[in-house]
Amino acid sequence: MARHGKWRTNKTAVVCGEKRLNWGEFNHRINRVANGLVSMGLKKGDKVSMLMTNSIEMLEIMFGTVRAGGVIVPLSAMVTGESLVRMINDSDSIFLFADKKLLNTIESYREQLTGIAADYRFSVGVDADGWGGFERFMSDSPDDDYVVELTYEDPFNIMYTSGTTGLPKGILHTHHNRFHFAAMFAIDFRIDSGAVNIVTTSLYANGTWLTFLPTMFVGGTLIIMPQYDTAEFLRLVRREKGTHTFMVPTQFKMLLEHPDFDRYDLNSMKIWLSAGSPFLKQDKEEVLNRLPGELVELWGLTEGVATTLKPEDMEAKTASIGIPPVGWDVGIIDDEGNRLSPGEIGEIIGSSSFLMPEYYKLPDKTREAMWRDERGRTYLKTGDMGKLDEDGFLYILDRKKDMIISGGINIFASDIEEILAGHPDVKDCVVIGVPHEKWGETPLALVIPYEGAAAVEDDVRDWLNTRVAKYQRVAGVVFRIDFPRNALGKVLKKEMRAEYATIK
Known part of the structure; x- marks a missing residue:
């Protein structure tokens, strides 16, 4: 600075x-x-x-x-x-x-x-x-x-991931962590001193730092939106000649649906970064077809794990969330902590120069979160379920805690959500597991319908259940006005599981 x-x-x-x-x-x-x-x-x-x-x-x-x-x-x-x-x-x-x-x-x-x-x-x-x-x-x-006088080992920040109940969990990052975070993502997102980065999400969230910190690091220009407004975003891109931005999928959808979208020249934009939650297939296709510049998708955790799907891999690996930045690593392990081969499903682990040294003052929680390979290298156990393909590209299936186990069968909600999103009256959807007397759990679909939708809940349920495997069939469909979300727009499934825990 x-x-x-x-x-x-x-x-x-x-x-x-x-x-x-x-x-x-x-x-x-x-x-x-x-x-x-x-x-x-x-x-x-x-x-x-x-x-x-x-x-x-x-x-x-x-x-x-x-x-x-x-x-x-x-x-x-x-x-x-x-x-x-x-x-x-x-x-x-x-x-x-x-x-x-x-x-x-x-x-x-x-x-x-x-x-x-x-x-x-x-x-x-x-x-x-x-x-x-x-x-x-x-x-x-x-x-x-x-x-x-500072050293790389000196702490830079503490970010809290929770705290709504019980003891909060603070993620500590050092100057070493943040230096590499800024440098690596400047490379991955093609951010240089000519970058004009439009900040659309909250500055207290680590996801926002993905483009804001690299922009500051290289001496670019930061355009801060006090709060996100689609019309104002369009005006800012045109006025400031924006080149980069980070948005969550919900914001991309709002942008493309805005009635004045086609009136604005967005050709200065070079990189659109999406993270926080996965795109629905049809939304991603629309982003790729209608926005100028290039799309980069990121999956990651504040603790210090990430992969990116870059523009050159977007067509061939469109369902993937990419590969780690240079020098970082990911892998898949089973419940016993053994590494799995490509194609096998398990928990994702990751290592990076951005990996936190600790949860602040929580040594036991820190040890529980870490996994070490045969060379002694430290990885974070992410709690996400996924697999690697033969080329090393990572595919996310579900949060380990969000996976539905029905009659002993593992059901990934994302598989059902992808199909459900194809219904013409479904604007957004989430599938969660709810208690079932016989099977332990069963899928329940929660849907935000388009305004003026003709279908009713039972219609959507019947349409979906004819298109999924028998073990994936949902017990019901519930229409909602919105979903609880975090600061970056990610749906909080834990809250909805609690809300529907007693549904019959």
Whole structure:
């Protein structure tokens, strides 16, 4: 960042709404955050929590913390105040920044934040009693370069994957991890200093970092959307000459269905990255046929495992989720931990230079998640079921916990969902396992129908059950308005299994 501030001083670094900063200005504000934190007593390794929506200030706090030697803890805007308290306390954070949109989420719980003194809480974009003001904090801090000696082993961030119940689980990444993350995905996604990356998803989510961090790493330009809006995205691509973006499949669908889609020139776009959940076959075909530039699909886990399906492999391996980036690895193991051969189904394991060293303060959970090969190399057990083909391309079948076991037969919900999505009245669908007295579990299909759909639930069930194997037949179809999703649009099947656990 400091080098970009020196050598790309007048080049646009970040844009959000009407606010634009060049690399020189952005670097100076990062310095102000770093100097301000250090002047208040932050030491190398101290944690700084951040509860914010997309903004330039969010990036300033993030990179200012890291420049000062601190560890950034980006918090999800989708969890409750009680869960946020657990995460903040578990992370040992001593500072907290919250913006005006999310301040009320944590305000009534602030006395439960055991590690954060009153003077170390800051509100961003709003004045609030009991909170210091961010702009006052910035104006009191010098913008001189701050230098702290860091090693690759020093922690960079802690990201929480849960925390809704019980103990949260914080994924710790080091500077080594994030350096390789940025460098490897810059290569895979063809991101260079000319990149103009439009951020459409939440900056606290690791999926968003897939393109945002490489863009910052190489000195490109980041266009931040405060929240996703399809019409605004189309305008931004045209106005800013966007070249890269990361979106989840739901966003791609919204984009292609927008009534003004064909009115906008999107030819500046080079790479469209999709991750978070798999494409339905027909949606993927439409993306490939209608969008300019090239599509890249990614499968991965925040812990540090990933594969990408690149444009040159898209036609020949369209059902695959690709191969690992250079130097990374994936494999398949059985329940006893033995490696399986191509074509055999088992749990996916993965290794990379981005692989987390630990779940923060959870050594037992860390050991449970890891697998080591005969050479002592460490892999993560992902919990996803899949297989490799003869060329080494990976195919995802289901989450291990989402696999339906009916009468002793393993049923992969994705196989049923692919067929169900072909019904003309089905806009989106999910298949889950529900309890069955005889078979243990049986599939249940949950469907979001198109507006004005003629079919009723029984019609869709009968249509589907004539097209799947006998053991795959669903017990019923339930129409819904929407599905519960995480920050990146991935359907939360666990919540729906709980909701339908007593269905008859």
